[in-house]
Amino acid sequence: MNAFPIRSSRQVQGKPLGISFEFFPPKNDAMAESLWASVERLAPLSPRFVSVTYGAGGSTRERTHQTVKRILDETSLKPAAHLTCVAATKAETDEIIADYWAMGVRHIVALRGDPVTGLGTPFVAHPEGYQSSADLVAGIRKIGDFEVAVSAYPEKHPDSPNFEVELDLLQKKVDAGATRAITQFFFDNDHYFRYLDKVRKRGIGIEIVPGILPVQNFKAAAGFAKRTGADVPEWLAARFEGLDDDAETRRLVAAAVAVEQVYDLLDRGVSEFHFYTMNKADLVFAICHMLGLRAE
Numbered sequence: 001m002n003a004f005p006i007r008s009s010r011q012v013q014g015k016p017l018g019i020s021f022e023f024f025p026p027k028n029d030a031m032a033e034s035l036w037a038s039v040e041r042l043a044p045l046s047p048r049f050v051s052v053t054y055g056a057g058g059s060t061r062e063r064t065h066q067t068v069k070r071i072l073d074e075t076s077l078k079p080a081a082h083l084t085c086v087a088a089t090k091a092e093t094d095e096i097i098a099d100y101w102a103m104g105v106r107h108i109v110a111l112r113g114d115p116v117t118g119l120g121t122p123f124v125a126h127p128e129g130y131q132s133s134a135d136l137v138a139g140i141r142k143i144g145d146f147e148v149a150v151s152a153y154p155e156k157h158p159d160s161p162n163f164e165v166e167l168d169l170l171q172k173k174v175d176a177g178a179t180r181a182i183t184q185f186f187f188d189n190d191h192y193f194r195y196l197d198k199v200r201k202r203g204i205g206i207e208i209v210p211g212i213l214p215v216q217n218f219k220a221a222a223g224f225a226k227r228t229g230a231d232v233p234e235w236l237a238a239r240f241e242g243l244d245d246d247a248e249t250r251r252l253v254a255a256a257v258a259v260e261q262v263y264d265l266l267d268r269g270v271s272e273f274h275f276y277t278m279n280k281a282d283l284v285f286a287i288c289h290m291l292g293l294r295a296e
Contacts, residue, residue, distance in 0.1 A: 025063035041281035044295030054082035084113025134172035141177035154195035185213035
């Protein structure tokens with residue numbers, strides 16, 4: 001029996017299959033080379049958009065802007081620029097938003113952002129800045145008719161005391177004009193569907209796109225999951241056990257794990273996927289190939 005039947009079209013239960021990719025701006029020439037090689041590799045798969053992250057405390061502001069501009073100038077891709085509330089006044093943030101509109105960017109991923117003092121410390125908004133992600137969404141919508149994506153947390157944001165608070169915040173972002181939510185990555189699909197059920201029972205109808213993290217490095221992924229409150233199932237740890245010094249087998253296992261996760265989501269009616277690429281194309285390209293996606 002074939003465990004991974006190839007999906008031969010961009011249709012899932014009558015709905016079009018959509019993908020998007022996330023990249024981060026490079027810090028040096030070597031990282032830039034890796035990024036643009038990944039962009040070139042993945043672009044022919046015709047993603048709906050590609051997002052470019054924004055570093056903690058606005059630390060990559062210029063590099064994010066430059067990366068978005070190059071995607072616009074040199075590819076046919078539609079970039080979505082990440083933007084946060086951190087370390088900037090409203091006037092400074094509004095100027096960035098207006099610059100993106102003038103460049104031709106029509107999609108922004110609006111986030112609160114991590115505290116300048118690091119994950120696990122209290123978030124303190126700039127006294128003259130946007131105070132929350134919902135506040136930022138409203139500000140973006142005043143400046144231009146952007147598509148605005150926001151974050152969603154199937155396992156609850158570490159700063160939220162409970163899911164009611166989490167859902168209240170999502171509702172505020174939708175009321176402010178958010179048009180799509182992209183989830184934090186997760187490894188147990190039941191977390192996503194339980195969350196989706198809570199969202200729909202609240203009457204929130206926007207698209208909740210699952211964020212998929214192909215595990216390039218298990219230790220790094222597990223460490224990041226711990227900081228963001230994402231569960232790492234025992235079965236996942238067992239898949240990578242003993243492979244610390246075996247990069248080739250890790251890649252094979254990572255591909256199998258990711259394909260299993262995506263196929264389960266597909267079989268349960270999900271038709272949109274957002275891949276956290278970590279600026280590496282091969283694993284994501286392989287997963288998309290298994291979905292039946294081909295270069296156009």
